[in-house]
């Protein structure tokens with residue numbers, strides 16, 4: 001980095017709270033790291049404040065890394081200005097950023113900060129939850145729609161539907177204004193609090209893409225990770241959503257501490273009882289990120305801490321390493337069975353996904369691009385997917 005610039009290097013994001021001092025060891029050029037919300041701290045630093053005067057930040061002072069006392073104030077969430085889209089090249093973002101694999105002119109919305117749950121595998125860098133009002137979200141959507149010609153909106157909240165009334169209010173505002181847009185819930189909705197009314201109203205407002213976070217269909221694992229998802233309610237609403245003309249993704253994982261082959265199998269079999277497979281064929285291996293409670297749960301279950309730490313270097317869909325209760329071979333078997341029954345090796349699952357994508361307006365070029373990414377090989381024509389049906 002230093003060969004290109006002598007600017008002060010400031011870091012931010014969840015990694016700061018997770019790593020603290022370690023971040024400075026891993027990034028020798030780093031001078032300052034802002035913990036928590038960046039808006040206030042960055043403005044103070046850019047306005048010339050000395051690092052020693054900014055609450056809660058870490059900075060290098062000679063050979064030492066100092067962590068200031070206190071913490072930055074959390075922003076009043078509705079009063080934050082919207083991202084300045086006029087300062088960026090939206091076309092460039094369009095070609096690079098692709099939350100639902102379709103490279104449209106896109107509006108990325110974060111309508112809340114934080115979450116009310118505390119799943120042990122998740123890194124919570126915001127305490128509690130703060131919600132933007134429906135009116136404030138609508139204002140941002142309308143501005144992006146009118147000023148920047150954006151029609152595709154991708155919601156990346158931890159749990160958008162946590163406040164049902166707020167969700168319905170937003171759908172009402174969009175519909176009342178007659179905006180013709182597409183909404184993608186690209187991050188997980190909580191399935192057991194989603195209702196048929198939520199799904200119907202979301203679709204009327206333009207929703208075409210739903211993602212439900214299930215993770216495990218085993219009660220023991222739900223308890224262990226403290227997600228406490230009501231699996232029966234989840235099944236009902238996922239099935240209901242799958243009967244609509246929309247994309248439905250189901251996020252599942254395996255490789256939890258204490259999870260056995262039989263428990264992991266139950267998740268696969270539970271998926272098999274739904275009307276359709278997940279549109280995106282994602283069945284991830286659990287990864288252990290610094291600062292998550294599950295690390296301690298794994299150590300308590302007899303895992304090797306160093307080996308566990310290594311998993312955070314891999315992506316969710318990289319190959320499994322094996323756990324004390326689930327061998328590498330068994331993990332690979334699970335992944336293969338998932339793809340055989342629901343994913344890339346299942347011709348009818350791929351066929352159904354292609355049909356759904358077309359019906360929600362995906363061009364064939366977008367579908368081909370999407371599957372080239374998913375299959376990690378160049379697909380030239382949709383017929384390669386539908387005729388050959390998988391690998």
Ligand code: B12
Pocket residue numbers: 010011012013014015018034036037038039041042110114121122123124125156157158187287289290291314315316
């Ligand atoms: C969208 C998202 C993604 C997208 C990112 C797309 C993109 N290019 O933006 C995708 C799907 C690609 C992704 C991938 C991954 N993600 Co992700 N992702 C998120 C998610 C849901 C939202 C991020 C977001 O935009 N937040 C909105 C902004 C406003 O918040 P923010 O980024 O935290 O920024 C605030 C502060 O942190 C701070 N800040 C941030 N940057 C800076 C910089 C400076 C200089 C300063 C001063 C302050 C500052 O100020 C901001 C305003 O307050 C978060 C969960 C969440 N709710 O935040 C997880 C999250 C960030 N992801 C996470 C992880 C683990 C990953 C992966 C490693 C998963 C994997 N194994 O593949 C990869 C890593 C990709 C990479 N190369 O970095 C973890 C990080 C945990 C940790 N300990 O760091 C999170 C927190 C999820 C979780 N709860 O566990 N992710």
Ligand code: SF4
Pocket residue numbers: 115116117118119122123124158159188213227
């Ligand atoms: S996994 Fe989802 S529900 Fe659980 S704590 Fe994280 S954001 Fe909240």
